[in-house]
Amino acid sequence: MSVINKIEEFRKQRPSFHLFRTFRLNSPGWFLTSFLIALVATTPVLVILSSYFFPEEDIWQHLVENVLQGLTFNTLKLLACVIPLTALIGISMGWLTGACDYPGRRFFSWALVLPFAVPPYVFAFVYLGIFDFSGPVQGLIRESFPSIGFIDIRNTAGVSIILSLAFYPYVYLLSRSAFLTQGRSTMEAARMLGKSPLASFFSVALPMARPWIVAGLLLVTMETLADFGAVAIFNYDTFTTAIYKAWFGMFSLNAALQLSSILVVFVLIILVLEQHFRFRMRFNESRASGTRHQRLNLNGFKKWLAFSTSLMVFLLAFVLPFSQLIMWSWSNLNADALRYFEYAQNTFILGIVTASITTLGAIIIAYSKHSNPGFTMEWNARLATLGYALPGTVLAVGIYIPAAWVDNKLLDIFTGITGVKMDPLLQGSLTILIIAYVIRFMAAGFGSVDSSINRITPSIVEAARTMGATGTALLKRIYLPMTKTGVLTASIFVLVDVMKEMPITLMMRPFNWDTLAVKIFEYTSEGEWELAALPAVGLILIGLLPVLFIIRKTE
């Protein structure tokens, strides 16, 4: 008689094992939780899209007549500048560090990822400060070239450069990994068929990297559409700032909802495109990833050109803003700085709580997908992680409306029974803020949990089962140890994302509960760059954590 049968018998004798068995991982409970997360995550989108069915004529008319054209034009202008700029910086840096060899190549290959740690709104206010009337650049211009006058960077070009500095790493990382994983044989095959190294790059390496590059650019597009902080600081009106103003300036939640519904359509289109290209990427992966291609040796003038371009990108996108922040923080380092401690604490608590909940949710979704491969759970996971595509302002609107509805229902019931008035339960609570975070950052957590869970092949699970490990034992002895790193990475990614988050926090935080990002927003709205510097340095240092993960993974 086999060992398994003995264990089964043993189980039948002990009721506690039955308890465990109901906790079995592929029990309905897990699936229900998993579906529930997906339902909560899709609610904001559904709420916002449903506004198309209940249009409010006068609001629509006002929007169409007064703001819509300007907003759309502004948004398209921004995209038309940011996409080519990030493509130029990202692909050229990706190609130089991924496929060529020149002095400093190793250093730049990781150093150029560092700007990922700097939130876009920090870039925005640092550069505004640098180009301030009393700042170093304008002073120099006044002294040396008085005829030029004051250079205003609060315009489309200025915002576009700021956003490109913040977002080029998406294109850089993706195109670089495309160039690195192409394997050497396709490039060699091109050369054996008579193409020079440079011609091989343009006819083989670049077209092969196209899906990665497009995926990177789509992420850039999504981030640009979602950005609130940088454009707000630059007073550049886009949908996100308009939604914020409609709600908090005009106190018209309905106008915010209508604006959101337009932005959501933009975003959903981008999302579909992104999924499509992610799918295409599979075919272009080289099977011989073990052997890397030989790098193109740049020499003479070319290698110093490569070096100086890389250096310039690194200086502008990291060294300059970071050192300016350090200088400002240093000059403001006094007893008053202690007040930042409270904000840091608030920020950290939100981050830790959200990270734990999100990671747990990610484990549930990833596990139910893993243990039931197929259409349903695949889509369940996609819907559950939809939030990453939603701009924070849109998400805030999409959550606030159902939360208010639930609150009203609860209040009705409560007052109906007791006759006493009660404060709203969800609106303006930490709970609803955290729910919003969890929806927004589920994808960040799910990604690394899912990829580590995918390493657990069916045969590993089956091997464990034949040795008697099922249910909780399977979770404890196989799943948790094998996904430990993925879970940790997920928590850190989410933690840092929450700490840097601005619009959701701004719009949904409880009264008097300020985070570092909110404080940065408040200081910068008043032009107090120096005061915003210290929290910004803190956020960048925290933000370096996930960046180091990314660097370690790609090197």
Added chain:
Amino acid sequence: MQVMSDILKINQLNKYFGDQHVVKGISFSLNKGEIGCLLGPSGCGKTTLLRCIAGLELLSSGSIFIDGLEVSGKSYVAPENRRIGMMFQDHALFPHLTVEENIKFGLGHRNHVDKKTIVKSLLQTVGLTEDEEKYPHELSGGQQQRVALARALAPEPNLLLLDEPFSNLDVDLRESLSAEVRSILKRFSITALMVTHNQIEAFAMADRVGVISDGIMEQWDSAYGVYHRPATLAVAKFIGEGVLIQGKSSNNGTISCALGTLKPSAEVPQESHLNILVRPEDIAIDESGPLKAVVAEQQFRGANILYTLRLDNGEKILALVESHLIHSSGENIAFRLVMDHVVFFPMSNDQI
């Protein structure tokens, strides 16, 4: 003297990776239309040698001539200017191009109609006329291999290099495709050099086989030659099945061993200890045979059975027998020797 018909000539080629000596003074040449094969276990340096010929690796010393022109050595010709076609182990088809575009890739500045004609006729040659518009990922492994062949042949190279071309395919396909590739190469009298670790593949494809072990060319010979007249102990061990038994030579050119007295056609060093190669087909099971042994092990192979026989002195030999002649372990068995070639090697001192 440089013979005109030598398409490929390798002279004393050495290649180091750091202080690792990967290719050790290898020389050989291929005539026009000949198919050569470098055969050896993985890590023996054969792929490095092939990459040197392609120009993808630089030599440490030595020289390579293609069609009389020195391409590596004193001068260096870039891979794209060598007029060499290459088939890679992973096919290395360009995933972003269709079958047709892949084949056209190396055709350079020919006019559109010419290119179309070339692609059409090559696809016909490799038997893939329906699939011009498909992308590589839509093809099976065998079809991808055919496209890779067509692509390599399109620019009419002087020499075709094949790096383990069939190793990613399953066994059936491997055999039929290697026969097909050979007939295509022969039909267009293309000079080709293949690298493989699979001797069946090498024998099926090649006119000349070079056995490489640890960076040294042990033997450069016909397939028949490396099998029946292995030049070194390493070749004897690597090629085919067989065992080595001990023997001792006498003064009159014969060798005595557990199988009796053998008379090699080659000259035998006098009074020395030797290793004699005994292949399974040298043994014929025969009830009235003069030799006796005990069945030690048996391995059923379908058409035949490979028996391991223990001789009186404890040495073991292999015998390949038709599979309906069943003997069980421990059974006594009589046989005779049908050895056409007596292959022997001097025993090293520590063996004695």
